[in-house]
Amino acid sequence: MIREGNEETDPEFIARLASYLGFDEKRVKRLFEKNYLARNWGKYEHLLRFDKEISHIERGTVLYEKDSSFEIIMGFPKIRRAMVLNPTLxxxxxxxxxxAVEEKxxxxNVRIAIVEEQILAITRSGYICPYTTQKAKEKLDLRFFxxxxxxxxxxxxxxPDxxxxxxxxxxxxxxxxxIFDIREKNTGKPLPISRRHEILKKYDFSQVRSFNEIPLETAAEEIGKIVRELGEKEHEGVIIKDPEMVLSPLKYTSSQSNCSDLRHAFKFYNETGRDFMLSRIVREGFQTVEWNENEIEFENRCMQLGESILDSLRKSIRSVKDGQRLYEEARIRVRDLKTAADFEEYLKRLGVDTIFEEPQSVGEEYLIIIKKINKSTNDKTQAIWQGEPW
Amino acid sequence: MIREGNEETDPEFIARLASYLGFDEKRVKRLFEKNYLARNWGKYEHLLRFDKEISHIERGTVLYEKDSSFEIIMGFPKIRRAMVLNPTLxxxxxxxxxxAVEEKxxxxNVRIAIVEEQILAITRSGYICPYTTQKAKEKLDLRFFxxxxxxxxxxxxxxPDxxxxxxxxxxxxxxxxxIFDIREKNTGKPLPISRRHEILKKYDFSQVRSFNEIPLETAAEEIGKIVRELGEKEHEGVIIKDPEMVLSPLKYTSSQSNCSDLRHAFKFYNETGRDFMLSRIVREGFQTVEWNENEIEFENRCMQLGESILDSLRKSIRSVKDGQRLYEEARIRVRDLKTAADFEEYLKRLGVDTIFEEPQSVGEEYLIIIKKINKSTNDKTQAIWQGEPW
Known part of the structure; x- marks a missing residue:
């Protein structure tokens, strides 16, 4: 990640920003010094991002000057997880x-907004992704903005792309x-679900699947069924919302989604956070108890869990043993090779170690395979096969 | 753990200690201030312990004044783990x-030594455990000392006690x-294995099981067999040693031992370290690849792994749902209730939350059940059942 010294020196700017945020100037200075408030780069240098949650301003919030004041695009609010549906809902x-229940x-995650007459796709962390921006321009009816x-x-x-x-x-x-939410600039206030549906319909935007509104009384049971069905198709889970979007949403995911996360995590066992792995495992424990599974269902769950973990580990360990390097394969599809070059530059800037392969022509576009190198798991596994103790 | 301000103020003592350790005085002062060098308490207050590894002095090393100088009992050297037997050995x-191969x-882990004419049992961290000390006095032929x-x-x-x-x-x-090692005071130098056997035999001390000496050429294969057999009996694994004890030993454990660790870890899923859990899981991956297991063996391993994790989670989650508190049960057996009282005081001093039940008479001794409360997992699980999101 970008970790350059990013100290802002213009005292007038600091003063205006402090007054806008309601912080004192010293605090704003410190936010810059610690890079908690940081700049994008290149042509987006004037877009500030919060790299950390500060006084209820979400991490990833973007802020820029507008009409001698500022404008804010709030980050993605964290959605808390129901570990058990009942009594949490x-x-x-x-x-x-x-x-209201919607598919997760x-x-x-991406925010799309018009900023100084440009359509921008802003990542969860508040970066401007050139590839996502280009795709948004191609895929969305821009009259909305x-x-x-x-x-x-x-x-x-x-x-897949x-x-x-x-x-x-x-x-x-x-x-x-x-699109799963529409929110106002500055306040971050979300539209009620019915209003969102109306607008999205008008511009023919894709909406996440909606399971309609469910009485709170029977929600735990019905959502349990929905999540089981979604899981069977390897889909992730649901977001449960207040139709008026006043109360914050909750999420709940399928066992298959947990296991899929684990498959990915254990493939790169030395990279993925320990907390990430553990939380997925613990969810399986709560789900089997809440759903009161019988011994056959429980055995299946054990097998799924064990296999998700060990099969990934086995594959990675074997690959390295056989002299291959571990990498994650990704893919983009572009109309203009300039977008791919911009994206490559962008990933480099973020410190992601990638190899972009030769573009392949597909119709009027180009497919480009990207290999992300996972150095830590690779090196660790190789060292072990060379006889290094743990 | 003990975390009291433990600053040593006697400059003459600091000076002597610094000169003995070959550190400068400021450094020794800082070690005391940070509690990296700390005192035991009560009648063992004069026994210093290293609470952290400092310049190749193992954590848990104990140091005390003797004959106007000092004497040291070195801590347990860390034993590195072979993740794969070949080519690591x-x-x-x-x-x-x-x-040489010995059962782990x-x-x-405990060190037993004579210190100022008293037999003491010193824990891995350098504390004097009153229960272990009493047991050592009862069980060992003290003429050795x-x-x-x-x-x-x-x-x-x-x-079990x-x-x-x-x-x-x-x-x-x-x-x-x-007894798996005999080492000299001060230097920490271990006796060669043959000399250790000789001495232990003379005093009729129990030795860890020895699998004799194995040619290095075939060691990986033979040790693989030994570890599989040990695993079938739920035994832990082996320590592989240089018979002369010049090179440091390595350890290697059975799949059953990894799974047993996981069973325990996931029972108290919010207490046990994430690193602890992950390392046990990763070992399973390397073992299945190194042992080139077929699909049936692999499936068994997946099932074992999944069950070790999920069955423990399920039990804990269910228990709390049913209104029970999670605890770990331990047991001691004492001749004199004073030993139990001392041990209770000792655990309290270490910050372990326990309930000692009423002593039960067994022959000429007393059995006492000890419940160690696992507050963190308990509280977390209870909160979830009360509808708290993660």
Whole structure:
């Protein structure tokens, strides 16, 4: 990640920013010094990003000057997880008659907004991804941003040509944007679900699948069924929302999604965070107890869990033993090779170690395979095969 | 753990200690301030312990004044793990014809030595455990310490009445001490294996099981067989040593031992270190690849792994759901209730949260069940069942 000294020296700018944020100037200075408030680079240098959550401003929030003041695009609010559906839903949504249930898709979170008359795709961390930006311009009806310049689309980029999280399961040929929230600039206030549906329909935007509204009383049971069905298709899970979007949403995922995360995590066992692995495993424990599984179901779950972990480990350990290097394969599809070059430069800037292969012509576009090198797991495994103790 | 301000103020003592250790005085002062060098308490207050590894002095090393200088009992040297037997053994022991193989028992590491005419049992961290000390006095032929006051026994306390790691698998009624090393005071130099055998035989001390010496050429294969056999009996694994004890030993463990660790770890999933869990899982990956297992063996291993993890999680999650508190049960057996009272005080001093139940008379001794409360996993699980998101 970018970790350059990024101290802002213009006292007038610091003063204005401090006044806008309601912080004192010393604090704003310190945020810059610690890189908690950092700049994008190149032509986006004037876009500041919060690299850390500061006083309820989400990490990934983007901020820039506008009309002698500032404008903010709030980050993705963290969505808390229901470890068990019952009683968590009843407690969290108490007072509501019904909750809205939407599919949680497995892709890459992106905000799309118009900033100084340019359409930009902003990543979860607040970077401007040139590839995602280009795809958004190609795939979305941009008249939306003319009509609603003060709104931001919060969505998921999914499909096989998504270089971050590539999935074939949604039947998408290349990539598509599924919008799950629309929020106002500055306040970050979300539109009620019905209003979001209305707008998205008008511009023919893809929406995440909706399971309609479910009475809170029976929600745990019905969502349990939905998640089991989604799991059978290797889909991830659901987001449970207040239809008015006043109470914060909750998420809940399928066993297959947990296991899929584990398969990926253990492939690169020396890279992935320990907390990431453990939390997926613990979810399996709660789900089997909450769903009161019998011994056959439980054995299946044990086998799934064991295999997700060990099969990935085995593959990686074997590959290195056989002299291969471990890498993660990703793929992009571009109309213009300039987009690929920009994306390569962007990843380099972020410190991601990649190899871009030769572009292959596909119709009027180019497919480019990207290999992300996982150095730490690779080196560790190789050292062990060379006789290094742990 | 003890974390009191422990600054030593006597400049003459600091000066002498610095000169003995070959450190400068400022450094010794800082070691005390940071509690890296700390005191035991009560009647053992004059025994200093290294709470951290400092310049090749092992963590747990104990140091005290003697004859106007100092004497040191070195800590347990860390034993590195062979993740794969081949080529690790050949590389680590290169130059040796044969390696000695001994069983690694599953118990509690303890050093037993005579210090100022008292027999003391010193834990891995350098504390004086009153229970272990009393057991050592009862179980060992103490004439050894009269004959060899300059030697320290490095062993494992095993059996069901071991309150730290209780195991029934060794067919021991209460507790026994198995000696795996004898080392000199001050230098920490170990005796060659043959000399250790000789001495232990003379005093009728229990030795860890020896698999004799194995040619280095065939060691990986033969040790693989030994470890599989040990695993079938739920035994832990082996330590592989240079018979002369010049090169450092290596360890290697059975799949059953990894899974047993995981069973324990996931029972208290919010307490046990993430690194601890992950390392056990990764070992399973290397073992299945090194042993070139077929698909049936691999499936068994997946099932074992999955079950070790999930069954423990399920039990804990269910228990809390049913309103029970999670605890770990331990047991001690004492002749004199004073030993139990001292041990209770000792655990309290170490910050371990325990409940000692009423003593039960067994022959001329008392059995006392100890419940160690695992607050963190307990509270987390309870909160989830009350509807708290993760």
């Amino acid at each position: 009843k407690r969290h949504f108490s007072g509501l008659e019904k909750v 898709m497995n892709g890459y 003319d009509d609603f310049p003060e709104l931001v689309l919060y969505g998921e980029m999914v499909g 998504n270089p971050y999280v590539s999935k074939e399961i949604y039947g998408i040929e290349s990539v598509a944007f599924y | 050949k590389r680590h022991f290169s130059g040796l014809e044969k390696v 028992m599953n118990g509690y 009269d004959d060899f006051p300059e030697l320290v026994l490095y062993g494992e306390m095993v059996g 071991n309150p730290y790691v209780s195991k029934e698998i060794y067919g021991i009624e209460s507790v026994a001490f198995y």
